[in-house]
Amino acid sequence: xxxxxxxxxxxxxxxxxxxxxxxxxxxxxxxxxxxxxxxxxxxxxxxxxxxxxxxxxxxxxxxxxxxxxxxxxxxxxxxxxxxxxxxxxxxxxxxxxxxxxxxxxxxxxxxxxxxxxxxxxxxxxxxxxxx
Amino acid sequence: xxxxxxxxxxxxxxxxxxxxxxxxxxxxxxxxxxxxxxxxxxxxxxxxxxxxxxxxxxxxxxxxxxxxxxxxxxxxxxxxxxxxxxxxxxxxxxxxxxxxxxxxxxxxxxxxxxxxxxxxxxxxxxxxxxxxxxxxxxxxxxxxxxxxxxxxxxxxxxxxxxxxxxxxxxxxxxxxxxxxxxxxxxxxxxxxxxxxxxxxxxxxxxxxxxxxxxxxxxxxxxxxxxxxxxxxxxxxxxxxxxxxxxxxxxxxxxxxxxxxxxxxxxxxxxxxxxxxxxxxxxxxxxxxxxxxxxxxxxxxxxxxxxxxxxxxxxxxxxxxxxxxxxxxxxxxxxxxxxxxxxxxxxxxxxxxxxxxxxxxxxxxxxxxxxxxxxxxxxxxxxxxxxxxxxxxxxxxxxxxxxx
Amino acid sequence: xxxxxxxxxxxxxxxxxxxxxxxxxxxxxxxxxxxxxxxxxxxxxxxxxxxxxxxxxxxxxxxxxxxxxxxxxxxxxxxxxxxxxxxx
Ligand SMILES: Cc1cc2nc3c(=O)[nH]c(=O)nc-3n(C[C@H](O)[C@H](O)[C@H](O)COP(=O)(O)OP(=O)(O)OC[C@H]3O[C@@H](n4cnc5c(N)ncnc54)[C@H](O)[C@@H]3O)c2cc1C
Ligand code: FES
Ligand code: FES
Numbered sequence: 001x002x003x004x005x006x007x008x009x010x011x012x013x014x015x016x017x018x019x020x021x022x023x024x025x026x027x028x029x030x031x032x033x034x035x036x037x038x039x040x041x042x043x044x045x046x047x048x049x050x051x052x053x054x055x056x057x058x059x060x061x062x063x064x065x066x067x068x069x070x071x072x073x074x075x076x077x078x079x080x081x082x083x084x085x086x087x088x089x090x091x092x093x094x095x096x097x098x099x100x101x102x103x104x105x106x107x108x109x110x111x112x113x114x115x116x117x118x119x120x121x122x123x124x125x126x127x128x129x130x131x
Numbered sequence: 132x133x134x135x136x137x138x139x140x141x142x143x144x145x146x147x148x149x150x151x152x153x154x155x156x157x158x159x160x161x162x163x164x165x166x167x168x169x170x171x172x173x174x175x176x177x178x179x180x181x182x183x184x185x186x187x188x189x190x191x192x193x194x195x196x197x198x199x200x201x202x203x204x205x206x207x208x209x210x211x212x213x214x215x216x217x218x219x220x221x222x223x224x225x226x227x228x229x230x231x232x233x234x235x236x237x238x239x240x241x242x243x244x245x246x247x248x249x250x251x252x253x254x255x256x257x258x259x260x261x262x263x264x265x266x267x268x269x270x271x272x273x274x275x276x277x278x279x280x281x282x283x284x285x286x287x288x289x290x291x292x293x294x295x296x297x298x299x300x301x302x303x304x305x306x307x308x309x310x311x312x313x314x315x316x317x318x319x320x321x322x323x324x325x326x327x328x329x330x331x332x333x334x335x336x337x338x339x340x341x342x343x344x345x346x347x348x349x350x351x352x353x354x355x356x357x358x359x360x361x362x363x364x365x366x367x368x369x370x371x372x373x374x375x376x377x378x379x380x381x382x383x384x385x386x387x388x389x390x391x392x393x394x395x396x397x398x399x400x401x402x403x404x405x406x407x408x409x410x411x412x413x414x415x416x417x418x419x420x421x422x423x424x425x426x427x428x429x430x431x432x433x434x435x436x437x438x439x440x441x442x443x444x445x446x447x448x449x450x451x452x453x454x455x456x457x458x459x460x461x462x463x464x465x466x467x468x469x470x471x472x473x474x475x476x477x478x479x480x481x482x483x484x485x486x487x488x489x490x491x492x493x494x495x496x497x498x499x500x501x502x503x504x505x506x507x508x509x510x511x512x513x514x515x516x517x518x519x520x521x522x523x524x525x526x527x528x529x530x531x532x533x534x
Numbered sequence: 535x536x537x538x539x540x541x542x543x544x545x546x547x548x549x550x551x552x553x554x555x556x557x558x559x560x561x562x563x564x565x566x567x568x569x570x571x572x573x574x575x576x577x578x579x580x581x582x583x584x585x586x587x588x589x590x591x592x593x594x595x596x597x598x599x600x601x602x603x604x605x606x607x608x609x610x611x612x613x614x615x616x617x618x619x620x621x622x
Contacts, residue, residue: 004271006295011175015269031146037165040268048253048382050593056545059381061253063542063580065260066170067163067209068419069240070576072610081611083261086207090164163610211608225612243583248538251545308538308548310584311592417583422608431599438583439599 004044023093034092037094039072040082041067050084051098060098073098132521133228134160135480136222138210138422139237141169142466143458143473145193147235150477152200156484159229160202161222163209166267167194169239171466173262175294176251176287179510186266186466193470213426219453220426233453237473238419240437240459243303245280245314245414249377258413262288265295266391273409277386278302279374280413282322283511288411290364300405301360301367302346303388303414307395314414316395317353317370322515353393373397377410381437386410416513417462428454431527435520436462437513444528445499447476448483455480463513463521471502540588541581543574548588555592562589575611 007015019034025042032041039050039062048061063071065085072084075096084095107118135151137144139161139322153156166172174186197204205226212223219232241255249255254273256264258280261272275298278289290300307315314320353370359366375397378385392403417438428449429442440462443449447457455487457476458469475498482491506517514520536549546569554560554568565571572578572585588596 006265006269006271008296009269010270010294012187012266033251035166036268040264040270042267042488043264043272050253051377053251053545058251059253059547060251062256062264064242064257065263067578068576069542071580073575080433086163086165088207169538179608211612223608225610241579244542246538246540246581246584248550251539251542277572310540310548312587414583419579421577421579426611427580429599432597439597 004046011055023089023090023091025095032089038074038076038082038087038089038093040085040088042084049097051102054098054101057100059113061097091128132218133157134231134484135233135234135235136161136220136229137237138162138222139239139458139460140164140167140204141239141458142171142189142193142470143226143239143460143476144169144235145190145197146470146473147455147457147477147480148202148204149193149196149200151472151480152197152202154481154485154488156481158202160197160204160225161229162204162206163208165207167206168206170259171469172465173259173266173291175266175291176378176511179287184466189466198269201392208456210422213422215426215451219470231456233483235457235476235480236420236422236441236455236460237469237476238422238460239469240416240463241419243414243417244487245412246308247305247374247377247412248278249383250410250412251378252379252383253381254379254383254408255377255412256454258288258411261409261411262291266294269295271295271297272347272409272411274298275300275381275412276407276409277374277388277405278411278413279305280314280415281368281370282314282323282413282415283513284454285411285413286363286368288413289366292411293366294365299319300407301369301372303369304373304391304395304416306373306389306397307391311414314392315373317356317391317393317441320370321353324368324411325515329516338427361487361524374410375402378404383408383410401475401485410483416459417460418460420460423449423454423456423460426451426454429527429531431524433462433520433523435514435516442524442527442531443526444525446479446495447472448479450531453483462517462524464517465509465511465513466533467505468502468509471493471498471505474498540584541569541571541574541578542614543576543580544570546571547574551585552592562595565589565593566608577609577611584587 020031025081049059051060060071063069067086073081074084076082077094134156137160148158148160171186176184189253197489208226210222214221220234222229229301242259264270264272277300278285281302304315305311356371360369373388373391374386379383385404385406388403390398391408430439441456443456447455455476459473478495
């Protein structure tokens with residue numbers, strides 16, 4: 001098993017008395033520490049790749065690690081589009097990598113909502129979950 | 132209905148919350164990161180005095196104060212939209228809508244991307260990502276890497292990686308393309324290095340900085356830059372080499388490094404493959420101001436402040452009634468400045484709410500002076516000409532009020 | 535050499551943007567709409583400065599004082615259940 005933990009740090013001190021938390025990623029069980037995000041727990045276990053680009057299938061992992069880039073989207077307990085870098089692990093959490101999509105949803109920019117009211121209306125009407 | 136909702140629990144947001152709670156305002160702080168502290172959490176550098184600036188400890192100090200004052204802080208909540216209402220603002224989040232009379236946006240900064248071929252591969256990350264992984268989560272981002280982009284932030288974080296025992300091959304510039312421009316220009320980068328020289332325990336750089344104030348000296352320094360790079364903490368910093376490509380199929384396997392001329396042009400035939408398993412990209416910071424934009428706050432492009440900044444005055448008020456800003460959203464500066472701005476914004480909100488509150492004007496004047504004092508003493512400066520930048524944005528506010 | 539992706543979300547390359555610019559010789563705004571650069575899942579947070587730099591290079595338009603292509607809400611992708619959300 002890969003262990004990428006920084007247990008000793010000359011300024012920040014030792015990493016001690018951590019509470020282990022078990023979760024699964026694509027069916028395999030991993031252990032992280034309480035307070036870990038999905039991304040940090042997986043990287044501690046040597047796992048980088050979190051998804052593939054929905055259309056091209058190119059492998060992707062964290063990029064910004066602070067919630068801005070959405071590159072780390074995974075599915076958590078069947079909710080998709082969850083940022084692995086912003087979500088803390090819970091005992092028995094089920095995490096799945098982001099997959100290739102057979103028929104990608106694409107609308108034309110001209111059809112996009114221009115106001116928030118429009119957005120709210122259109123997304124309720126046809127059940128399209130995301131902009 | 133809150134007196135004020137504060138978006139962002141970084142040094143600015145937390146300090147503002149403390150100032151508001153000290154006057155008993157009804158306050159809610161939200162932040163999308165699982166822990167409070169914002170980008171302060173990952174910071175770890177040695178001040179020129181030798182003292183350590185430890186972001187985790189600094190956050191603890193702020194949080195202890197906020198907790199003693201019974202401040203309501205909710206983490207793991209993202210604001211995705213704000214609406215102006217008759218009584219103030221509605222903040223739309225993934226946990227419902229929060230209504231508030233006043234609003235403080237303290238969302239901090241985002242990193243500017245420096246695209247190079249191969250930068251979407253797993254193992255390539257922004258330099259800030261590596262900082263958070265290393266110092267906050269205590270996870271090694273890889274076995275051996277390179278840093279692409281030489282600036283104050285990347286130098287500080289490269290040092291943090293070293294401290295945590297993560298091996299870095301070197302720091303180098305990105306290959307020149309329409310995006311990388313200044314980041315890929317050795318002369319421009321040298322100007323930046325001069326500004327961070329005081330941080331370097333390297334006699335060469337410190338020595339250089341004294342003289343390099345004159346342009347002709349800098350040109351010579353760039354022209355005769357040592358082939359092996361200048362070493363900072365034992366790690367080579369190259370400003371005459373560039374990373375032109377990141378290689379790998381499923382993840383980062385290596386990078387291609389080339390020599391470049393003093394103007395950033397690639398020297399043909401100088402390609403070298405360097406095996407690494409991670410790459411950190413450092414393109415600098417820009418104010419993360421999208422939420423101010425959706426409610427129609429006017430903006431001004433100010434290069435010295437890092438990009439588009441919401442128009443505001445010295446007291447952190449925007450032209451929209453009840454809307455305040457503080458911290459890096461108002462311009463890229465160090466955490467200490469963000470903290471001082473937060474306190475100031477908090478006091479301005481107290482004044483807005485309680486009007487004739489005792490001594491408030493004197494306190495605000497003091498807080499304004501404190502922001503300036505902290506700015507003048509800052510050991511880390513991200514952009515030159517911060518004072519001119521500040522003047523520009525304040526005169527934009529004045530103009531806005533007149534029109 | 536691999537192509538240079540500028541917008542990660544939509545995998546739009548420098549070449550794509552340059553080709554579109556040459557073909558339509560259009561404004562920065564139109565270029566974004568045509569190539570979808572900056573219009574991906576992250577809302578341009580990652581690539582906005584980069585896309586702006588490329589657009590300035592190919593169209594000659596300097597960044598104005600408004601936030602380029604004015605940010606549209608929501609500034610974070612939102613799921614349906616959230617939009618039906620409750621007031622507090
Ligand atoms: C990656 C990175 C590394 C940095 N490293 C250093 C360093 O080493 N030294 C230094 O002096 N400065 C550093 N800085 C600069 C840093 O911005 C300031 O030091 C300081 O942290 C700014 O404080 P702030 O309160 O303005 O913002 P931040 O500390 O960034 O806090 C803003 C908070 O707002 C939250 N937020 C943003 N948008 C939303 C939303 N829509 N909904 C809910 N919450 C939201 C964020 O999660 C964040 O916690 C760094 C900045 C970045 C981005
Ligand atoms: S890595 Fe950027 S949002 Fe998670
Ligand atoms: S990287 Fe371009 S929209 Fe996300």
